[in-house]
Amino acid sequence: MSGDDFWAGIETRHAAAVDRGEHDGLCEWRPGFYLCHCSKREREARGLTTPPTLTHQYPLCSGCDREVYHNGDGWECGRCHTSWSSGAGEDERGTFTDDHGDLSGGPR
Ligand SMILES: [Zn+2]
Numbered sequence: 001m002s003g004d005d006f007w008a009g010i011e012t013r014h015a016a017a018v019d020r021g022e023h024d025g026l027c028e029w030r031p032g033f034y035l036c037h038c039s040k041r042e043r044e045a046r047g048l049t050t051p052p053t054l055t056h057q058y059p060l061c062s063g064c065d066r067e068v069y070h071n072g073d074g075w076e077c078g079r080c081h082t083s084w085s086s087g088a089g090e091d092e093r094g095t096f097t098d099d100h101g102d103l104s105g106g107p108r
Pocket residue numbers: 022023024027028029036037038039
């Protein structure tokens with residue numbers, strides 16, 4: 001979309017937003033002055049006056065649907081005993097940490 005199209009369409013898009021009920025009777029929007037506080041008023045009416053914080057999540061174990069933790073070497077899920085390397089990507093399959101192979105030859 002070119003800049004001219006953007007400005008040409010702005011009044012049409014505003015009218016559509018009004019039709020969708022996104023503006024109230026106090027709307028300050030005017031052709032040539034494209035700002036209003038409709039969404040601010042609606043948000044404050046919902047009691048949201050302090051901006052929310054951002055939550056950074058650790059990766060999720062898809063088997064347990066809960067956050068894994070970083071053990072210094074890589075990611076680990078304590079519930080299902082699975083680990084992934086630090087650089088593991090999305091959907092990468094981990095390794096069980098409680099599978100020690102054949103233990104039958106161990107000391108009795
Ligand atoms: Zn408005």
